[in-house]
Amino acid sequence: MAQDKIVFCCQECGYESINWLGQCPDCGKWNTLVEEKVAAPAKHKANNTRVAGAPQTLAEIKSIETDRIATGIGEFDRIVGGGVVPGSLVLIGGAPGIGKSTLLLQVAQALNRQGAILYISGEESPQQIKLRAQRLGVDSEQLYLVSETNIQQVIEYCKKLNPKFLIIDSIQTLSEPDLPSAPGSVGQVRECTLQLMNVAKGYTIATFICGHVTKVGEIAGPRVLEHMVDTVLYFEGDAQHNYRILRAVKNRFGATNEIGIFSMQEKGLIEVLNPSEVLLSERNEAASGTVVVVSLEGTRPLLVELQSLVTSTYLPVARRQVQGLDYNRVLLLLAVMEKRLGLHLGSQDVFVNVVSGLEIDEPASDLGLVGAVASALRNVPVDKLTAIMGEVGLSGEVRAINFAKERVQEAAKLGFKQAVIPAGNLKEAQALKNKIDILAVKSIREAIDFCLKK
Numbered sequence: 089m090a091q092d093k094i095v096f097c098c099q100e101c102g103y104e105s106i107n108w109l110g111q112c113p114d115c116g117k118w119n120t121l122v123e124e125k126v127a128a129p130a131k132h133k134a135n136n137t138r139v140a141g142a143p144q145t146l147a148e149i150k151s152i153e154t155d156r157i158a159t160g161i162g163e164f165d166r167i168v169g170g171g172v173v174p175g176s177l178v179l180i181g182g183a184p185g186i187g188k189s190t191l192l193l194q195v196a197q198a199l200n201r202q203g204a205i206l207y208i209s210g211e212e213s214p215q216q217i218k219l220r221a222q223r224l225g226v227d228s229e230q231l232y233l234v235s236e237t238n239i240q241q242v243i244e245y246c247k248k249l250n251p252k253f254l255i256i257d258s259i260q261t262l263s264e265p266d267l268p269s270a271p272g273s274v275g276q277v278r279e280c281t282l283q284l285m286n287v288a289k290g291y292t293i294a295t296f297i298c299g300h301v302t303k304v305g306e307i308a309g310p311r312v313l314e315h316m317v318d319t320v321l322y323f324e325g326d327a328q329h330n331y332r333i334l335r336a337v338k339n340r341f342g343a344t345n346e347i348g349i350f351s352m353q354e355k356g357l358i359e360v361l362n363p364s365e366v367l368l369s370e371r372n373e374a375a376s377g378t379v380v381v382v383s384l385e386g387t388r389p390l391l392v393e394l395q396s397l398v399t400s401t402y403l404p405v406a407r408r409q410v411q412g413l414d415y416n417r418v419l420l421l422l423a424v425m426e427k428r429l430g431l432h433l434g435s436q437d438v439f440v441n442v443v444s445g446l447e448i449d450e451p452a453s454d455l456g457l458v459g460a461v462a463s464a465l466r467n468v469p470v471d472k473l474t475a476i477m478g479e480v481g482l483s484g485e486v487r488a489i490n491f492a493k494e495r496v497q498e499a500a501k502l503g504f505k506q507a508v509i510p511a512g513n514l515k516e517a518q519a520l521k522n523k524i525d526i527l528a529v530k531s532i533r534e535a536i537d538f539c540l541k542k
């Protein structure tokens with residue numbers, strides 16, 4: 089065996105350097121380079137693949153779209169694009185204790201009749217998993233559990249059992265003994281994922297890989313991992329509530345940014361079927377500074393409450409505090425309001441918050457934000473059954489948004505009486521005018537005059 093070489097490897101992006109550097113030249117992160125030993129390339133890699141190398145025409149290649157396997161957990165199926173694709177690699181990242189193992193166990197139960205499932209745990213003993221399984225009511229006869237951290241052994245199990253599904257809990261505990269670096273390091277994570285990918289594609293095993301996230305909310309070695317897998321799901325939580333949001337940030341088989349909402353209960357994760365209703369459930373409808381916007385998460389419109397508080401500042405420079413929206417976007421919109429509406433925000437502290445901990449990063453919420461801040465500043469509440477949507481341009485014009493009809497439809501479904509929409513979207517939304525009143529606006533002034541009339 090060739091002698092071990094030492095490299096410094098960025099734990100974020102996998103960049104390698106022969107010297108230690110304070111900042112990674114590739115991704116720009118600080119203090120991410122860590123010493124790792126690298127060995128000569130492992131010899132066993134080649135024989136894990138079973139796909140024949142002969143080129144085929146498109147017509148010859150079997151379509152996998154028809155083979156999608158629905159778990160029956162609706163929120164989960166939607167996020168992965170309508171069911172699990174055989175042989176695909178799905179990465180599920182989330183903070184410690186958020187419920188990754190719970191979700192995977194429930195998915196295993198839901199896949200019960202579809203084929204054998206091999207659950208590899210590097211963190212818990214089979215007894216511990218059984219305890220959880222009993223609490224969740226999981227009793228799948230085709231679920232095989234094993235505690236294992238050696239990737240070669242995992243591959244042996246796969247060859248022996250030939251399961252249809254493989255669950256790895258978690259990728260950071262797996263290691264390749266031929267590699268001298270520590271489990272969880274970028275080198276190990278990358279090597280193990282590569283081997284899992286070969287097995288998954290070669291033997292058509294749908295593989296779910298669970299990964300821990302670092303303090304900044306990224307999966308350890310995220311970029312290296314995200315490139316290799318087909319689908320990346322992030323499991324996020326809301327500390328005050330029991331809600332858990334599963335979000336697809338990358339998907340080779342479906343829409344990205346699709347979200348599924350669950351509530352964590354003793355019996356496990358329960359799907360939330362009417363998320364907009366839940367998100368709006370604690371609304372104080374009479375207060376000024378709150379509006380409802382319709383945000384598109386993947387393919388689904390969601391009604392979300394935006395809150396704003398505007399108070400005279402005691403500081404030389406007024407504060408802007410933003411949660412759930414893009415900070416710079418908010419500054420820009422405040423500047424547009426100052427200039428185009430003549431509002432004096434320079435001497436006011438402005439706080440903005442998206443209720444429920446959701447992050448909205450689409451411009452369709454611009455007009456809602458303008459409405460919320462104007463309402464807070466003037467202390468006039470916006471009608472509680474009005475939903476607001478629209479992108480705002482620098483001259484204070486309201487621009488058309490995508491999927492306006494779907495958004496208006498969702499508002500109507502939840503009993504909203506009126507929707508304020510961009511004039512450019514009037515034509516498509518017109519079809520819904522017998523369900524909900526539609527006010528099409530061209531400028532923020534028009535929108536504000538309408539929303540804040542007493």
Ligand SMILES: Nc1ncnc2c1ncn2[C@@H]1O[C@H](COP(=O)(O)OP(=O)(O)OP(=O)(O)O)[C@@H](O)[C@H]1O
Binds near residue numbers: 211
């Ligand atoms: N009896 C219970 N009733 C309700 N919720 C529970 C109960 N037991 C555990 N939970 C929930 O399950 C969560 C832990 O779930 P799980 O072990 O699946 O998380 P994880 O993401 O796999 O964690 P880890 O990072 O430790 O692997 C707890 O944070 C808690 O919210």
Ligand SMILES: [Mg+2]
Binds near residue numbers: 211
């Ligand atoms: Mg776990």
Ligand SMILES: [Zn+2]
Binds near residue numbers: 098099116120
């Ligand atoms: Zn880097």
